Amino acid sequence: MAASILKDHIPLTPAVFAILLALADGEKHGYAIMQEAREHTPMGPGTLYGSLDRLLTAGLVEETGLTDDERRRYYRLTPSGRQTLAAETARLEQAAAFARRKGVKPLTGRTAGARA
Amino acid sequence: MRTSAKLCLKLYAIALRLYPKSFYARxxxxxxxxxxxxxxxxHNLPxxxxxxxxxxxxxxxxxxxxxxKPKSPVLGIVALSIYTVLVLFQAVSTRRTERGSADVMPAWAARQYSNDCSVAARIQSCADKLASQPRQEITSSSWLNGGGLFIGLYDSAGRAVGGNATLNGTWPQPPHGIFDTIRSRGEFRVTWQPQPGIRVALTGRPLNSGGFVLSGQSLSSTEKYTARTLRILFFGWAMMLAMAVPGTIARARARKRRIASH
Known part of the structure; x- marks a missing residue:
């Protein structure tokens, strides 16, 4: 992927990062993506499908073509989506390392997680 | 499913109708x-x-x-161009209307005096009558901004005979070409700038005696009003451009990506 295309997408919004991350280990349908994404960020169907639509348009996610029925489509990462996710993860790691060097300690327990 | 749950789902289904049609269909x-x-x-339905x-x-x-919509940046560019043409048309029309309105009083006064003073014997009495009025100075700010009317009578050679106002202490003397044009056209309306900063809407008419009557009004307030209107129009146009151009560019890029992804 060209660096300029990566630059268009990064930094990712928390919702988009959570969606890409949910798809990192394989294809999922919308509701499963939403449930996993909620581990990191608040997300309802409107946010999920709005973001998914933009990710499909940007070519970072694609439909698998498989469907249980009309109400359940499956989505997966494209190679560009996977690279974008890797690039964003690296960016977040760099930011986290920088924060640790400045003496910022991560919170532990439930306060660290986002509420669904 | 419980009634309250059905109601909640029904409400959500109605809310989904607020999305764009294509998004809804998809x-x-x-x-x-x-x-x-x-x-x-x-466990907490509300x-x-x-x-x-x-x-x-x-x-x-x-x-x-x-x-x-518009999906295509071309439509955005066309809409902007139409808007620009409309603003230009409005600007030109404002200018013309305002300039035209500044001719109304001088034209009326010139017509009155050309009727009253056309008989040769009356020219001097008209000039005397004008001279008896409080004389105004055209370069004064009270005349320039006060909407005063200047009336001047001229002989057949275009020399000033009398009037109700002076320009730097003497009778106003417009270029002689004006009198030739009045002679050939009958009535002539023109913008006269006797010196920098002074612009006058001037109307001239011939007198039966061979002389001329000129009437003028300062364009100062008209031009200030026109300039203010044009500034507002330009500001509106610039705001529209500032809002529309980034949107059009973003839409063009989004469209390009959408096309590339399909």
Missing amino acids: YADEMLEAASLEIAQS HLTASLLWDNVRSLPRAHWDYA
Whole structure:
């Protein structure tokens, strides 16, 4: 992927990062993506499908073509989506390392997680 | 499913109608399915209903922005061009209308004096009558901004005979070419700038005796009003451009990506 295309997408919004991350280990349908994404960020169907639509348009996610029925489509990462996710993860790691060097300690327990 | 759950789902289905048609056609079933699963597992239905609706409220503007027309930047450019032409037309028309309105009083006065003073014997009495009026100075700010009217009588050679105002202490003497034009056209309206900063809407008419009457009014207030109107128009146009150009560029880029991804 060209660096300029990566630059268009990064930094990712928390919702988009959570969606890409949910798809990192394989294809999922919308509701499963939403449930996993909620581990990191608040997300309802409107946010999920709005973001998914933009990710499909940007070519970072694609439909698998498989469907249980009309109400359940499956989505997966494209190679560009996977690279974008890797690039964003690296960016977040760099930011986290920088924060640790400045003496910022991560919170532990439930306060660290986002509420669904 | 409980009645309250059915009601919640019905409400959500209605709310989904607020999305753009294409978005609705593509995702409504999936969103409804997700909401229905949420509702089935919920222990706090009012809270879930509120959060589902709030989620819609947050995501609706972006969906409408993404699906908004015009899809093609060409349409945006055409719309901007039409708007620009309309603004230009409005600017030209404002200028013409305002300039035209400044001719009304001088033209009326010139007509009056050409009727009253056309008999040769009356020219001097007209000039005397004008001279008896309090004389105004055209360069004074009271005349320039006060809407005063200047009347001047001229002989057949275009020399000033009398008037009700002076220009730097002497009778105003416009270029002689004006009198030739009045002679050939009958009535002549022109903008006369006797010196920098002084612009006068001038109307001239011939007298039967062979002389001329000129009447003028300062364009100062008219031009200030026109300039203010043009500034407002230009500001509106610039604001429109500032809002529309980034949107058109973003839409062009989004369209390019959309085409590339299909």
